[in-house]
Amino acid sequence: MSMIKAIAYEQRNDRVPKNVHEYCHYDLESRGNGETRYIKVKGHYGNQIHGELTDDEALFAERHPDNYWLYIVCNIGYPEATKLLTFKNPLQTMKKQIIETEVTRRERRIILTPY
Numbered sequence: 001m002s003m004i005k006a007i008a009y010e011q012r013n014d015r016v017p018k019n020v021h022e023y024c025h026y027d028l029e030s031r032g033n034g035e036t037r038y039i040k041v042k043g044h045y046g047n048q049i050h051g052e053l054t055d056d057e058a059l060f061a062e063r064h065p066d067n068y069w070l071y072i073v074c075n076i077g078y079p080e081a082t083k084l085l086t087f088k089n090p091l092q093t094m095k096k097q098i099i100e101t102e103v104t105r106r107e108r109r110i111i112l113t114p115y
Contacts, residue, residue, distance in 0.1 A: 002043030002073040003027065005084050009071070010037075025060040026068070036067055040090075043073040049085060050113045051094075058091060058110045065089045070112060087114070 015032030
């Protein structure tokens with residue numbers, strides 16, 4: 001549902017999205033209107049507004065600040081209440097919380113929420 005909403009949004013805005021989540025550190029690569037967007041899509045069944053990036057995803061976002069976007073889709077279980085929020089350069093435009101875990105190796109996640 002989240003990817004469908006994000007793809008439809010891109011198409012409505014005259015961009016051509018391509019699903020690349022299997023081999024990139026983001027989900028969609030979208031081109032049009034003279035720009036390229038690298039989009040990470042996060043979906044929530046409730047009205048939660050946050051996204052989580054792995055270290056590799058965050059590193060890619062840092063290297064492409066003007067082209068990296070975080071799309072958060074809320075209320076995906078309720079089609080009439082579903083909403084899409086878009087954040088350009090989320091590492092700079094959103095509040096960051098870093099969580100470190102250690103399972104088989106040390107792993108860090110970056111939780112992003114709006115200011």
